[in-house]
Each structure stands twice: as structure tokens, then as C-alpha cells.
Amino acid sequence: xxxxxxxTATREVRDFVPLEEGKAGLYVCGLTVQSEPHVGHxxxxxxxxxxxxxxxxxxxxxxxxxxxxxxxxxxxxxAAEQGRPxxxxxxxxxxxxxxxYAALNVAPPTYEPAATGHVPEMIELIGTxxxxxxxxxxxxxxxxxxxxxxxxxxxxxxxxxxxxxMEAAEDADPRGKRDPRDFALWKGWKKATEPxxxxxxxxxxxxxxxxxxECSAMAGKxxxxxxxxxxxxxxxxxxxHENEQAQSRAAGHPxxxxxxxxxxxxxxxxxMSKSLGNSLLIPNVLERFRGIELxxxxxxAHYRSHVEFSFEALEEAAVGFRRIEGFLERAxxxxxxxxxxxxxxxxxxxxxxxxxxxxxxxxTPAAVAAIHEVAREGNKLLAAGDxxxxxxxxxxxxxxxxxxxxxxxxxxxxSEAGKNDQKLTAAVDALxxxxxxxxxxxxxxxxxAAADAIRDQIKAAGIEVEDxxxxxxxxxxxxxx
Numbered sequence: 001x002x003x004x005x006x007x008t009a010t011r012e013v014r015d016f017v018p019l020e021e022g023k024a025g026l027y028v029c030g031l032t033v034q035s036e037p038h039v040g041h042x043x044x045x046x047x048x049x050x051x052x053x054x055x056x057x058x059x060x061x062x063x064x065x066x067x068x069x070x071x072x073x074x075x076x077x078x079a080a081e082q083g084r085p086x087x088x089x090x091x092x093x094x095x096x097x098x099x100x101y102a103a104l105n106v107a108p109p110t111y112e113p114a115a116t117g118h119v120p121e122m123i124e125l126i127g128t129x130x131x132x133x134x135x136x137x138x139x140x141x142x143x144x145x146x147x148x149x150x151x152x153x154x155x156x157x158x159x160x161x162x163x164x165x166m167e168a169a170e171d172a173d174p175r176g177k178r179d180p181r182d183f184a185l186w187k188g189w190k191k192a193t194e195p196x197x198x199x200x201x202x203x204x205x206x207x208x209x210x211x212x213x214e215c216s217a218m219a220g221k222x223x224x225x226x227x228x229x230x231x232x233x234x235x236x237x238x239x240x241h242e243n244e245q246a247q248s249r250a251a252g253h254p255x256x257x258x259x260x261x262x263x264x265x266x267x268x269x270x271x272m273s274k275s276l277g278n279s280l281l282i283p284n285v286l287e288r289f290r291g292i293e294l295x296x297x298x299x300x301a302h303y304r305s306h307v308e309f310s311f312e313a314l315e316e317a318a319v320g321f322r323r324i325e326g327f328l329e330r331a332x333x334x335x336x337x338x339x340x341x342x343x344x345x346x347x348x349x350x351x352x353x354x355x356x357x358x359x360x361x362x363x364t365p366a367a368v369a370a371i372h373e374v375a376r377e378g379n380k381l382l383a384a385g386d387x388x389x390x391x392x393x394x395x396x397x398x399x400x401x402x403x404x405x406x407x408x409x410x411x412x413x414x415s416e417a418g419k420n421d422q423k424l425t426a427a428v429d430a431l432x433x434x435x436x437x438x439x440x441x442x443x444x445x446x447x448x449a450a451a452d453a454i455r456d457q458i459k460a461a462g463i464e465v466e467d468x469x470x471x472x473x474x475x476x477x478x479x480x481x
Contacts, residue, residue: 143188348395
């Protein structure tokens with residue numbers, strides 16, 4: 001089956017046919033680094049990380065560009081409110097974003113361009129648009145430059161809207177516009193309210209780029225004027241992506257062949273955002289759950305499905321992932337080791353159901369279900385003592401988890417923090433096994449009161465014990481992370 005994906009522009013699932021066979025150019029709109037990242041922010045990064053992993057798994061050479069917007073009205077406003085330079089706010093919040101990505105094993109892009117590093121390219125693109133009759137400098141002396149939406153008859157084609165049905169653009173002072181829907185390409189410096197450091201020289205006077213021109217310029221620089229896939233959150237379809245496509249094609253550039261958009265994570269039915277005050281910052285969530293569990297929760301939902309976030313749902317997902325981990329741990333004991341650096345780790349391939357699911361518009365829910373099914377078969381092999389067949393089954397589970405960025409043996413999860421977790425687990429394991437030995441001795445002596453007391457002591461510590469044919473196994477009870 002050919003890899004197929006849902007193209008937002010055509011609103012249909014299409015075969016993925018790259019411009020150059022064996023290669024894939026992918027551009028994803030990154031975040032505006034104005035504040036700490038929350039769960040809603042990182043969903044897009046995780047979803048498109050899965051996309052690039054699948055493309056690479058299927059033999060594509062991927063060039064993946066994810067930008068950073070580090071100059072913006074919101075950044076200037078928040079920095080002023082906090083009494084700090086705007087560039088300091090952007091720098092610090094970019095660091096927090098990097099930590100969040102690393103905590104969820106989001107692989108770095110091929111390159112991550114920042115808007116402030118590409119102002120010359122934006123000025124050149126604006127000049128091209130003016131020269132082709134699709135942009136104009138405001139006549140009010142503000143230094144603003146606007147895209148003339150009525151000069152481009154195809155404006156609105158991405159989101160299937162007519163110009164007259166659209167609301168006015170709110171990204172600049174409307175007084176210099178020919179049409180209220182015209183959007184800003186360049187914003188003249190407001191000397192009375194903006195710091196001098198937030199202005200660059202241009203043919204239209206000092207100022208800074210508008211939001212939309214950034215991505216067109218950076219995508220063109222690193223992927224060329226025509227590339228395969230443009231992605232981002234569904235909230236970016238309009239006006240951001242509509243405006244990107246219009247200005248790029250008006251400049252004579254084919255731009256993206258496919259558009260992909262991930263859905264929101266909502267809380268109480270509303271988009272998760274700072275303005276709603278319902279944000280769930282990544283460090284806060286990671287105090288209660290491991291990064292690999294949060295990633296599993298995000299991956300298990302289809303990227304085009306809206307997710308209503310709750311800690312109860314996250315806990316349920318975490319328990320599901322721990323079942324897969326439990327299988328791998330038991331298989332490792334039988335096979336003599338699994339994971340990075342282990343000679344016993346079997347080479348494996350994803351099962352057919354997993355491949356079919358992923359080829360069908362990144363169908364991760366079905367792909368995750370396929371992993372669980374193979375793990376269940378592996379548990380049957382463990383019970384039957386069939387270690388020969390177990391080797392292939394464990395290898396398949398590991399291969400599928402690796403595609404989703406969820407292999408427990410990935411170096412991302414075995415970093416210094418992961419190593420500390422492993423040391424803690426080993427210490428707890430030694431203590432629990434000591435208590436289990438005492439319990440076994442009490443039961444052998446038919447001192448069931450003592451055995452029950454030890455069991456209650458273990459349970460009170462939040463540890464669940466399962467008696468198996470191969471001896472007792474312990475794990476943290478649900479909710480104890």
C-alpha cells in the first residue's frame with residue numbers, strides 16, 4: 001500500500017507522490033516563543049515527528065524544517081509587561097521549548113530557522129510582490145507594507161472562502177490599507193511604543209516583518225520554491241497558511257504540494273491556550289507522568305482528531321503503555337537482554353497491520369492497537385516457554401515502538417534523568433524483593449498473618465504485586481508516578 005495522507009487543500013486522502021522520488025521536503029510552522037509550552041503546543045511537534053519518522057522508515061530522505069517565530073506583537077507586549085528585553089524573553093522561552101521537545105523525544109528538525117535571522121530574505125520577497133503588483137506600501141507614512149488580496153484571484157482557495165465573506169485582518173492599523181482584508185507584510189517601527197532593537201532597516205523605513213511573510217521566506221530558502229508538505233495546527237489554516245500560500249504563489253512560487261493540519265487538544269471543550277487560563281505546562285505534567293507516557297497519550301490519538309485532555313485519560317493511556325513495557329521487561333529476562341547495547345536484542349520489523357495503519361494517513365490508533373496485539377501474542381509465548389518465537393515478537397514490538405518514538409530503550413529515555421530513574425527503580429526493586437522474600441518465608445511457615453502484613457505494607461507504598469508462575473512481579477499502582 002502506498003503512503004496516503006489527508007490533504008487539507010483538496011480535503012481528500014491522496015497518495016503521497018514527492019516532487020523528487022525517494023526524498024521528502026517538509027515544513028512545519030513552529031511556535032511563537034512568548035511563553036512556556038503546554039500540552040497543546042507540543043502535540044503538533046509530536047505528530048509531525050511521527051510523520052518524519054515514518055517517511056524515513058519507508059526509505060525517504062527527509063529534509064524537515066520547523067521555524068521559530070522570535071519577533072512578534074505578542075512577544076513585544078509580554079516582554080514590556082515583564083520589564084525585560086523582547087529578545088531575552090524569546091531566548092529563554094525557546095530554551096523552555098527545547099526542553100519540552102527533548103522530554104517528549106521529539107527529534108530535532110534538519111534545521112530550525114528563526115525569523116530574526118532571515119529578515120533579508122523577507123525583504124527580498126516583499127520587493128518581489130510589490131514588483132509583481134501584489135503588494136503596496138501604505139500611503140500614510142507608517143512604513144507598513146500590505147499584501148493586496150484582491151490582486152490575487154485565488155485568495156481563499158486553501159480554506160475555500162470568498163474574499164467578501166472574510167473578516168478584516170487585525171495584524172496592523174487599518175488606516176493604511178486599500179482593503180480591510182489586506183494583511184501586513186512589513187510593519188513600520190512605532191517609535192513611541194516599540195524598542196529600537198525591534199526594528200530592521202528596509203526600503204520602506206525601519207520596521208519588522210509581518211507574521212505570514214516569515215514562513216514563505218524560510219520555506220523557500222531551505223526547501224526551494226516548491227516542496228512536498230506544509231504542516232501545522234488546524235488553527236493556522238486561516239489566516240496564516242492561507243496568507244502564506246497566496247503571497248508565495250503570487251510571487252511565482254509553486255509552494256507546498258500537500259497541506260497537513262493536526263487538531264487541537266481541548267480542555268472543557270475549548271482550545272487549550274494561555275488566554276483561557278487552562279494551560280497545562282509540560283514541566284507540571286511531567287511531575288505526574290513520564291515523558292514517554294505523555295508521548296504515548298499524544299500518539300495514540302489520530303493527528304486529525306480533537307483530544308479532550310484530562311489526567312484521567314492520560315492515566316489510562318499510561319497504564320496501557322506500561323502493559324507493553326511489562327511484556328518487554330519479561331521478554332528481556334527470558335532472552336537475556338533487550339535494548340541499546342544488548343547483543344540479545346532481536347532485529348524486528350513492524351507487523352503488516354501496523355504498516356497498513358501508518359500508510360493510511362498516519363493511522364496511529366490502529367498502529368498502537370497492532371502493537372498491543374503483538375505484545376499479547378508475546379505474552380502467550382512467554383507463558384508457553386517458546387523463546388525462539390518470542391525473539392521475533394519482541395523485535396517486532398521494538399521496531400514499531402521505535403517508529404513512534406516510544407521505544408523504552410531509545411537514548412532519549414535513557415539520558416541522565418532516565419539513568420537516575422533506573423537507579424531508583426533498581427533500589428526500590430532490591431527493597432521490594434527483600435520484603436517479598438520475607439513474605440514467601442512467612443507463607444512457607446504458614447504464618448499467613450505475617451505474610452498479609454507484609455503484603456499490606458507493600459501496597460501502602462503504592463506498589464502492586466502480581467503472583468505469576470515465574471514468581472512475584474511488582475509494579476507501581478495506577479496513579480503512583
